[in-house]
Amino acid sequence: MGADGIDAWDAPAVFYDGLSAGKIPVRATLRIETSRLEISSLGGEVLQSWPFEQLRRMQDSAQEVFYLASNTAEARLIFDSEADAKRVAAVAPKLDKSAPLGRQWSKLILWTSGALAAFALILFVLIPNLADQLARFVPEEQEHKLGRSVVRYLERNLTSGEGLWTCKDPAGVAALETMSARLMDGKSYPAKVTIEVVDHPMVNAFAVPGGSVVLMKGLIERAESPDEVAAVLAHELGHVATRDPIRMMMRTAGTAGMLSLLFGDATGGAFVTIMGDALLRAKYSRNAERAADLYALASLERVSASPEALATFFERLQKEPQIDLGALNLFASHPALEERALTARVALQDKSYVQILSAQEWQDLRGVCDS
């Protein structure tokens, strides 16, 4: 009970006014009738009067520190004894109420979407454009080096390391050369083109930087005619002609470099994974795929092979259940199959076509990995 008969209680405390670093010893008085905490100097002068409603305390603290909920108030009050602090805490109704988020929410949403937009911009505009520009200036020698490293990487990751990876049966290689020579006859490419078959069951083919095309054994085994192999090969040659692989590799390098940051790995592990995956799936743009398709159809037409082979092969493979490891990888990122088949059929003319290889040569090609 206070001296004036009003229900009041007071306790020694230290007050910091938020203006200077001096410390002010005070007495803090609970005024129940006005619901206020009165802070007065030892001389009896009232310094501040804090409504219970606006009393707050520091969160996650080892010691109770009180302050007034308001944007400007920087004053702090600390009781000398823990028991006194508890007494005050008992009467303050909103002690742990956090400052209203209000505009902060909109800020959070705005900035998060801003960051996402920035990432999208980097990922889909900045890096692809920069990569395409830079790709034009990559020296041929460098491009060839990169291409070989791609093939080596795939070899390391797809084989057990035993036996031959490149198929070298002389008759088969000769048949492949006949096929490619016919397809490439009279055309110019940015680099010397090399074509090889590798011993792997995957139904896949890809062009790597520097003018190499790799066909996997699974693809030749699954083809029912040499024209179907030729269609795929011509498609990949289309990529070689427009230097798609080096552009793709540059893009992936930029993107992977950026993403590796998100995975908290700036030194290359994630980078290599992303890169290897992208190479295997040959993620080109839809436009690049369409252009390569048209290139392939024109090539087949020139050697009087049926453009329909492009359509039939893809259609048949899609209908089959996915038995082989990654059997449909080749088509995963490619334009809708119906569209491709339609384009191929439109190219079909009312004339007689001949197969690109003789029956014997076709047998040889199928056995390219046998020796």
Place this chain on the structure above:
Amino acid sequence: MIPERTLEGKFEGTRGALFLLALKTTLLTFFTLGVYRFWAKTRIRRYIWNATQPNGEPFEYTGTGLEKFLGFLIAIVVLAVYLGVFNLGLTFFGLSLLDLFTDQPNEQLILLQAGLTFGIFVFLLPFIYFAQYRGRRYMMSRTRWRGIRFGMDKGSLGYVVRAVLYSILSLLTLTALAPLMVFKLEKYKTDRTWYGTGQFQQGGRWTSLYRAYWPIPFGVLLFVVGGFVMTSSEGLGILVMVLAYIWLMIAIVHFRLQSFAIMARHKSLADDVTFTAEPQTPAVVGTYLLGTLMVILISIAAFIPVVLVGILISVMMGSVGPAQLTGGQFPPTVIASGVIAAIFYVIALAVVAAAAMVYVTQPIYAHIVTSCALKHSGGLKEIRQRPGDEQADADGFADALDVGGAF
């Protein structure tokens, strides 16, 4: 003249309270896939700051998780551009990372890998120093004592330039000039630090740090000697090298701790406040070893439930038999136990992290705080409040690059 007063450093944190806080925030961080870590760090800092009490008067941390999160967003966008362009450049010059990371690396590849990692590190180094300065500036601006804000002037660019130059110098002299770097960089930061209207000043000379530095070259020397002994007696050589290694580890801790103390003793604030700091290296090393032992024991206890559930699962799988598993379908009891095991595992990880906080980090920090004191002769009263320092990126760069201390 007012007589000099001494405010002794006190640490009022308790194991129990911090353990619960650390456990709670770590679990929340796991279950939000890492997003909560900004709030977690803020809450831990709030606790530690509040428990740090010169003369029983607590510090205060006013940073928020939200501003840290927003700062992180800014930082990763900037770094994404930087690293994206860097990798493009590498590829442009025909350097394929595909070649460097293989299952069977030979010596040359390992060297190349190390070189590349080093290259990326050097490339990121300016950013790391930038993050250091900005992180400290953010931390200072969110720290108060007696209601008055700390603050730091802008100066990250000057800091980066100096830090890179001193790093090169230090590297060229095989760290013989590391004390110069440590001192000059600390002076750069201290001289730009404010408590309210009072400015800090770093006095003293950089050569005084050699008192804390000499055990490091001695340890290196011991290592070399061990190498020579190896040629004549293998067992003795290995023994010397192991000793040299332990010596070096302690020497590095000693240097960090004592260089901090030497520089703290030569700091002053507003031409009135001075500091003392007498942390003991043996106490810190001892606390570290004992604390680590405790953490190991707690880890074993924490993982017992995980192991038990794991055994339970294998027993259940055994009774089910492979015949019933042919469709790739697991019985619901096995799936439920798997989920429970995963939850126990996450909890165990959080327990270990929290235990490391209360048995290693906090006691070492407490030792340092209680070994410090500040003396003043009434000058604190003259110090006024300073305006706040908005810093949009907060310590986002420090977070993205994993720069920064224990808290």
